[in-house]
Amino acid sequence: MAKPIVAIVGRPNVGKSTIFNKLTGQRLAIVEDTPGVTRDRIFCDCEWSGHKFLLVDTGGIEPRIDDGLLAHMREQAQLAIDSADCIVMVTELSAGVTPQDQDVAGMLMRSGKPVVLAVNKCDKVGEPPMELYDFYSLGLGELIPVSGVHGHGTGDLLDAVCAHLNFEEDEEDTDDRITVAVIGRPNVGKSSLINHILGENRLIVANEAGTTRDAIDTMVENKYGKFIFTDTAGLRKRGKVESGVERYSVLRSLAAVERSRVCVIMIDATVGFTEQDSKVAGYAHEQGKACIIAVNKWDAVEKDSYTMDAMRKKLEEDFSFMSYAPIVFISAKTGQRVDKLFETIHFVDVQNGTRVPTGALNEMLARATAKVQPPSDKGKRLKVFYITQISTRPPTFVCFVNQKALFHFSYQRYLENQIRETFGLTGTPIKMITREHG
Numbered sequence: 001m002a003k004p005i006v007a008i009v010g011r012p013n014v015g016k017s018t019i020f021n022k023l024t025g026q027r028l029a030i031v032e033d034t035p036g037v038t039r040d041r042i043f044c045d046c047e048w049s050g051h052k053f054l055l056v057d058t059g060g061i062e063p064r065i066d067d068g069l070l071a072h073m074r075e076q077a078q079l080a081i082d083s084a085d086c087i088v089m090v091t092e093l094s095a096g097v098t099p100q101d102q103d104v105a106g107m108l109m110r111s112g113k114p115v116v117l118a119v120n121k122c123d124k125v126g127e128p129p130m131e132l133y134d135f136y137s138l139g140l141g142e143l144i145p146v147s148g149v150h151g152h153g154t155g156d157l158l159d160a161v162c163a164h165l166n167f168e169e170d171e172e173d174t175d176d177r178i179t180v181a182v183i184g185r186p187n188v189g190k191s192s193l194i195n196h197i198l199g200e201n202r203l204i205v206a207n208e209a210g211t212t213r214d215a216i217d218t219m220v221e222n223k224y225g226k227f228i229f230t231d232t233a234g235l236r237k238r239g240k241v242e243s244g245v246e247r248y249s250v251l252r253s254l255a256a257v258e259r260s261r262v263c264v265i266m267i268d269a270t271v272g273f274t275e276q277d278s279k280v281a282g283y284a285h286e287q288g289k290a291c292i293i294a295v296n297k298w299d300a301v302e303k304d305s306y307t308m309d310a311m312r313k314k315l316e317e318d319f320s321f322m323s324y325a326p327i328v329f330i331s332a333k334t335g336q337r338v339d340k341l342f343e344t345i346h347f348v349d350v351q352n353g354t355r356v357p358t359g360a361l362n363e364m365l366a367r368a369t370a371k372v373q374p375p376s377d378k379g380k381r382l383k384v385f386y387i388t389q390i391s392t393r394p395p396t397f398v399c400f401v402n403q404k405a406l407f408h409f410s411y412q413r414y415l416e417n418q419i420r421e422t423f424g425l426t427g428t429p430i431k432m433i434t435r436e437h438g
């Protein structure tokens with residue numbers, strides 16, 4: 001179910017983002033309307049020889065810190081080691097091997113994670129230059145000369161990466177254990193929630209086998225079902241002292257999202273929405289995960305009878321790209337509405353796995369097109385012949401139409417809303433695919 005994660009690390013200016021853009025084919029506009037995600041994108045779905053993985057450019061992840069380049073690089077590398085299945089270390093031909101490269105290469109090697117070394121800016125085709133061989137001194141084994149700008153060697157690079165990855169069959173996930181990722185900035189209360197849950201429920205700690213990531217999962221069973229909270233390593237171990245010190249790790253969150261069916265996006269009621277919140281939320285949305293917005297520390301908010309409605313309204317605007325996501329106001333400290341959270345997790349998971357029969361879909365289509373006539377352009381009118389659901393998680397529908405160009409966004413939105421209204425698909429993104437048909 002989870003796609004492997006491949007992280008690109010290396011010194012600034014060696015060409016990480018250039019290579020990232022080349023490998024992802026700059027298909028950056030997959031989802032047009034997810035704010036904060038399409039801008040300065042640092043992660044992208046990749047496909048090579050039929051294998052899918054998530055590529056992450058760690059250069060763009062964390063805000064630069066002031067304690068020097070090497071510290072920054074080490075931190076980047078550590079993130080990659082913690083969360084990725086394969087690491088691409090990028091160096092640059094003309095700069096040769098630098099002390100920082102040696103340091104980071106040493107770290108990567110000791111981690112035991114698969115590493116592929118890319119020597120970038122090898123712009124000339126033909127015989128590899130002599131300087132290339134110096135890079136063997138990093139001790140990373142196989143090295144691949146590439147030119148991020150021209151694209152030479154990027155196919156070899158992808159081959160080498162894929163050779164290290166385990167690809168699971170992409171089968172429909174009907175396990176009755178619901179995998180859940182709790183994501184959010186530091187200090188919003190993620191650890192507190194996990195600890196509260198641990199105190200209240202029968203729990204089993206599982207170290208998920210079969211993944212190369214050092215993930216620790218927390219399993220919980222209660223009257224709402226069986227739940228597996230993914231990647232709780234950092235959350236369960238943390239004590240008071242460390243609390244909040246860990247910087248926001250997008251990569252960690254991405255890994256947790258990738259491995260889950262439901263994402264609980266936690267925000268702090270005393271702080272409210274921030275840009276960072278929408279980044280990972282946007283990713284969960286794009287990946288078709290069922291999502292819930294949990295507003296934590298509700299106990300600490302001074303409130304009257306209007307406060308909740310006002311906050312809900314504001315959040316609906318902030319998270320307008322995922323208007324389907326239920327908002328739950330909780331307190332990890334007092335346990336207020338944590339029950340409700342479990343109930344909601346179960347609910348959105350069911351929605352995310354819903355399958356609508358084709359007959360019912362097309363009855364709905366007939367009613368919807370009768371109510372609002374499809375648009376026309378230059379005398380030609382859109383016809384929607386047929387809708388069918390091809391998969392779940394998220395529910396994915398194919399619409400067969402006479403001419404794609406006529407199927408404007410607004411009419412797609414209209415049909416999507418009709419589907420939601422008719423079949424109650426709340427709490428989950430849905431995907432619409434258009435096909436032209438005779």
Ligand code: GDP
Nearest residue numbers: 011012013014015016017018059121147148149
């Ligand atoms: P990052 O900081 O590692 O992400 O590096 P960038 O991707 O921003 O690239 C830094 C500079 O190197 C830019 O000016 C790029 O145009 C340049 N660059 C990247 N790849 C190549 C390459 O393959 N050949 C050459 N000659 N320049 C490159």
Ligand code: GDP
Nearest residue numbers: 186187188189190191192243297300331332333
């Ligand atoms: P994390 O970094 O997201 O894991 O956040 P923590 O769980 O470490 O919580 C950060 C701080 O917020 C700690 O001081 C907690 O005691 C406090 N906190 C967490 N949840 C609540 C809550 O529901 N109410 C209040 N008042 N404080 C909370």
